[in-house]
Amino acid sequence: MAGVSGATVSRFFNAPGKLSAETAARIKGAVDELGYTPNLVAGGLASNRSRLVAALAPTIEQSIFAATIQAMTDELAGAGYSVMLGLTGARDEHVGQQLSAVLGRRPDGVILTGSITDPIMRQRLVAQNTPIIETWDLPADPIDMVVGFSHEAVGHAVGSRVIDKGWKKPLLISATGTRAGIRQAGFTEALRQNGRPNPEVLTFDGVTTVGRGRRAFAQAWEAGTRPDVVVCSSDWTAYGVIAEAQSRGLDVPGDLAVIGFGDLDFSADVNPALTTVRIDGHAIGRQAVSFLLQRARGERVAEPIVDVGFELVVRKSG
Amino acid sequence: MAGVSGATVSRFFNAPGKLSAETAARIKGAVDELGYTPNLVAGGLASNRSRLVAALAPTIEQSIFAATIQAMTDELAGAGYSVMLGLTGARDEHVGQQLSAVLGRRPDGVILTGSITDPIMRQRLVAQNTPIIETWDLPADPIDMVVGFSHEAVGHAVGSRVIDKGWKKPLLISATGTRAGIRQAGFTEALRQNGRPNPEVLTFDGVTTVGRGRRAFAQAWEAGTRPDVVVCSSDWTAYGVIAEAQSRGLDVPGDLAVIGFGDLDFSADVNPALTTVRIDGHAIGRQAVSFLLQRARGERVAEPIVDVGFELVVRKSG
DNA sequence: AGCAACGATGAACGCGCTTACATTTGCACG
DNA sequence: CGTGCAAATGTAAGCGCGTTCATCGTTGCT
Numbered sequence: 001m002a003g004v005s006g007a008t009v010s011r012f013f014n015a016p017g018k019l020s021a022e023t024a025a026r027i028k029g030a031v032d033e034l035g036y037t038p039n040l041v042a043g044g045l046a047s048n049r050s051r052l053v054a055a056l057a058p059t060i061e062q063s064i065f066a067a068t069i070q071a072m073t074d075e076l077a078g079a080g081y082s083v084m085l086g087l088t089g090a091r092d093e094h095v096g097q098q099l100s101a102v103l104g105r106r107p108d109g110v111i112l113t114g115s116i117t118d119p120i121m122r123q124r125l126v127a128q129n130t131p132i133i134e135t136w137d138l139p140a141d142p143i144d145m146v147v148g149f150s151h152e153a154v155g156h157a158v159g160s161r162v163i164d165k166g167w168k169k170p171l172l173i174s175a176t177g178t179r180a181g182i183r184q185a186g187f188t189e190a191l192r193q194n195g196r197p198n199p200e201v202l203t204f205d206g207v208t209t210v211g212r213g214r215r216a217f218a219q220a221w222e223a224g225t226r227p228d229v230v231v232c233s234s235d236w237t238a239y240g241v242i243a244e245a246q247s248r249g250l251d252v253p254g255d256l257a258v259i260g261f262g263d264l265d266f267s268a269d270v271n272p273a274l275t276t277v278r279i280d281g282h283a284i285g286r287q288a289v290s291f292l293l294q295r296a297r298g299e300r301v302a303e304p305i306v307d308v309g310f311e312l313v314v315r316k317s318g
Numbered sequence: 319m320a321g322v323s324g325a326t327v328s329r330f331f332n333a334p335g336k337l338s339a340e341t342a343a344r345i346k347g348a349v350d351e352l353g354y355t356p357n358l359v360a361g362g363l364a365s366n367r368s369r370l371v372a373a374l375a376p377t378i379e380q381s382i383f384a385a386t387i388q389a390m391t392d393e394l395a396g397a398g399y400s401v402m403l404g405l406t407g408a409r410d411e412h413v414g415q416q417l418s419a420v421l422g423r424r425p426d427g428v429i430l431t432g433s434i435t436d437p438i439m440r441q442r443l444v445a446q447n448t449p450i451i452e453t454w455d456l457p458a459d460p461i462d463m464v465v466g467f468s469h470e471a472v473g474h475a476v477g478s479r480v481i482d483k484g485w486k487k488p489l490l491i492s493a494t495g496t497r498a499g500i501r502q503a504g505f506t507e508a509l510r511q512n513g514r515p516n517p518e519v520l521t522f523d524g525v526t527t528v529g530r531g532r533r534a535f536a537q538a539w540e541a542g543t544r545p546d547v548v549v550c551s552s553d554w555t556a557y558g559v560i561a562e563a564q565s566r567g568l569d570v571p572g573d574l575a576v577i578g579f580g581d582l583d584f585s586a587d588v589n590p591a592l593t594t595v596r597i598d599g600h601a602i603g604r605q606a607v608s609f610l611l612q613r614a615r616g617e618r619v620a621e622p623i624v625d626v627g628f629e630l631v632v633r634k635s636g
Numbered sequence: 637a638g639c640a641a642c643g644a645t646g647a648a649c650g651c652g653c654t655t656a657c658a659t660t661t662g663c664a665c666g
Numbered sequence: 667c668g669t670g671c672a673a674a675t676g677t678a679a680g681c682g683c684g685t686t687c688a689t690c691g692t693t694g695c696t
Contacts (some may be wrong), residue, residue, distance in 0.1 A: 005676050010654060020674060035445055039360045040422040042652035045681050050359060050403075052423075061388045066379045073405045077412070082419055085373075085403040086473055087391045091632050094395070101400055104358040105370075127353055210584035236584070265380055265553070266528035271561050323646045328684060338644065360682035363651050 002030040013038050044106070051129045053292060054102040055107040056086040056095065062207050062236060064262045064281060065113050068135060071285030072111060079110065079293055090206050091177065096121060103128055109292040114179060115139040131295040133288045136279075137179060138307060145304040151179050154277050155186025157230055157312050158259055162187075163174060163194045166318075167257060170199040171227035173216045173237055175208045180233040183261070187231065200225060208233060213240020220250065228256060229318060235260035235267045235276055242270070257318030263311075272316035279310050320348040332357050363425070364480060371427040371610060372420040374404040374413065380525050380554060382580045382599060386453060389603030390429060397611055407484065408524050414439060421446055427610040432497060433457040436505070436635065444574050449613040451606045454597075455497060455511050456625060463622040465605045472595050473504025475630050476549055476577055480505075481512045482635075485575060489545035491534045491555055493526045496549040505549065526551060531558020537562040539566065546574060549635060553578035553585045553594050560588070562634060575636030581629075590634035597628050 002009070004023055011018050012027045013295035015060045019027075030036070044050040055072055057065040073083050084105065092114070099121055102110065109131045116134075117123050122143060125132055133146040139146065162170050172187065188198050202216050213232060216241065220227070232238035238260030241250050250256050252272055260267060263278035287306055294301050321326070322341055329336050330345045337345075362368040373390055375383040391401050397550065404416035410432070417439055420428065427449040434440050434452075440461060443450055450462040457464065467524060480488050490505065492498045505548070506516050520534050535558065538545070550556035556578030560570050568574050570590055578585060581596035605624055612619050 007655080007677080008675060013674090014654080018674075023674080037422050037423060037442075037446075039363075039652055041359055041368055041424055042681090043654070044359045045357075045363050046652075046654040048681070054405075059539065060378050060622065061384045066384065067405075070377060070379045070405060077416065077419065078406070080419070082402050082404070082423065084400050085387075085391055086400070087388060087395070092336055098395065101395065101398070104355050105400065106357060106359055124353055124355075135616060173648075208682085210587040214587050239584070242585060242586060246589055255412055257655090266557070268562060269528040269532050269558060271564055298465075324683075325685080326645060329645090332684080336644075341644080355684055358649090361684070363653085364682075364684040366684090367664095572637085636637070 001034065002026045008072055010038075013299050030239045037111055045168065048106075049296075050106050050108055051081050052084055052105055052107045053081050053111065054084045054086055054105075054107040055111045056088050056102070057097055057113045058088050058090050058092060060085075060087065062209055064234065064264065064279065067281030068113065068285040068288075071282040072289055075289040076292075079144075079289070090175075099125070106130075108296060109133065109290070111135060111288050113137075116143070117178075133287055133291055135192070135284050136302055138305070141306060145288075145291050145301060147291070147306045147308060148282050149279065149308050149310050150186075151174060152186040152189075152308050154261070155183035155188075156190045157186075157310075158277065159187040159190025161259070161312060161314075162231070162316075163190065163196070164230055165229070165257070167229040169227045171220060171225060171230045171231070172201040173201050173213065173220070173230055173241060174201065174203050174233035174234075175212075175237070177233075178201050183233065189243070199231075200227065206235045210236050210240040210243065213237030214244040217241040217244040218248075229259065230256065231259045233261055235262045235264040235274055238276065239266075240273075242272070249317055253316060253318055259318040263313055265296040267313075275318035276312045276313050277310050280308060283308055287304075319352065320344040327400070328356075366424075367614075368424050368426055369399050370402055370425045371425055371429060372402045372404060372423075372425040373398050373429045374416055374420070374605050375408050375430045376406055376410060377525060378403075378405065380527055382552065382582065382597065383454070385599030386431065386603040386606075389600040390607055393604055393607040394610075396517075397607070404491045404501055408493075417443070424448075426614060427451065429453075429606050429610070434461070435496075437582050449610055451609055453602050459625060462611050463606075465626060466608070466624050467597065467628050468504075469500040470504040470507075472579070472628050473501035473506070474508045474619065475504075475628075476595065477505040477508025478635060479630060479632075479636075480547055480549070480578070481508065481514070481573070483547075485547040487541060487545045487547070488515050488518040489548045490550075491531065491538070491539060491548055491549035491559060493555070494523050494529075495551075501551065504563065517549075520547070526554045526558050527594060528554050528558040528561065531555030531560040533558075535559040535562040535567075547577065548574065549577045551579055553580045553582045553592055556592055556635070557584075557588055560590070560592075573634050577636040581631055585631075586633065593633045593636035594631050595628050596631045598626060601626055606618050 025198050036198040055069055060066050076083055086102050088095045112132045113136045135147045137148040138150050152297050203218055230241045238258050241258050245252055245256050253259055260274045262278035265274045293299055373387055377423055378384050404420055406413045406416050429451045431454045453465045455466045456468050520538055548559045556576050559576050563570055563574050570576055578592045578594035581594045585592040585594050609619055
């Protein structure tokens, strides 16, 4: 319709600078009139670049990862990429399945939250030769690039605060999961370094919600546990503990201090405001995308392991 | 390596029943040994079915849509589909861009939250001839299939409760947005039918958060507004109003009733438990996927417009 | 033994693009 | 006016599969 070859139309979309203004205008006219949208599937096959990146996360509901995914998606959209979302389940039970599904599309990058432990999976990932970014953790044996922080250090920092404040009977309420487990280890280690015994620990399975926190604290309380500080694996749980404690006539932080994890969107605005550990999930997403785009441009990433750190945010609750 | 033609390998993956057990075993051996993953991009081009569905939503952070996306992704993964996530911004400012990006991949279905208003966009969507599902709304002029509920009815139901309870000075705190606007209209209409004047309204732009709710209520209070009930466009905001009211020494619901929207995960567990409108976001996602799969099997969807309804959940706060 | 019918498999084409390479055109320069 | 070079465009060969159609044994039956 524009009187040009297919190759020229391809250039119109992918390298507009190479066209004369006149043909570009002619093609644009035809494109508009026909409502033509290039088939990126065919383009991907031909160019061997899918412009698709896979993002795997345990869940997006009630999740600290939502911020990372949001940031990633926004950034990638700006660069002309689409993101495939793979939800691997609260305990990563579907990583294998999701990974297979995703690799079949030959993504230009894979962003993981946490590490892949299964050696076979790792093998398959590496074999694909696509950029891989592990996030929200600092794995000892990284596959490729990493944007995360040390859960061990987080646990240790919280433990140190417990020591400093002179709290004697800490209770850990935590979801099962590798990363929460590592924070727990760091916490315990901080206590041990100060000659303290291991803390009491209550773990539960599945998604971290306010209700879970409430019930966990109620259960501990009914069982006679009388902590002076509760350390939680998420701000959701922490707020549940506060709600339950308040319902039982306890004053937070007077009778009971509560510390969360994540510094979620609501954490500063509840009563009392949550003391927690801030992780900048958006920054993680942005940095991950930045790595991906560098690789896509063929550049070498000089410093492929980034520790975004964390911040102990002291507010009213503890 | 298995001593068979490509055609047979293709059948191994797509129609295993058509192979003899013996060749299937031979192919399986080769596949395992080589770590071969079929290239779905090429397959999609050849078969004209991408096995990709696009999900567009304003945001996933702090969002009632997260549940729908979660359910969709889970269901679709089970059926061998992947989902492309498109985030269109809190006020749908990126629908156009996202839609283009997404249509280029020739998805086997598009799931929208809310409607597309721009006629040009609608045109392009329809032209693609892919199944389209509008969710979280009951548009007057549906494009294709719909899984939603009436925001008008929600507003009306809340308004009726305000009447029934005899509250005289309602204040609406609402994010800007089409759907929130429709609920507001329904609410106002319910008041009007009972001879009541229009309620006071405070709107804000952007994401609905606890902090926004707090600040909005603080602002109204400082301005001298003294409502006896606050109706919010989200449970987040509602909880923010409660927190702010409590900080100012008000008793909820004694001095002030608060009603939210969404019945989010935490809503039953805060103090006081939130009176709100429950929408089953998971059910919306599941139903949408079910429609999509029916279409994929070539079946006609008998009843393509589904009203999943809502439920006014009365708890302590109002 | 001969034939039809059927299940299993292979050969070959094409899906809609990208891209290396070839070709054409326009223009500056000697 | 011819030469050389760069910019603009066309040509054609795939990219890795799915799919149709033909082929080849087999089996069951007469």
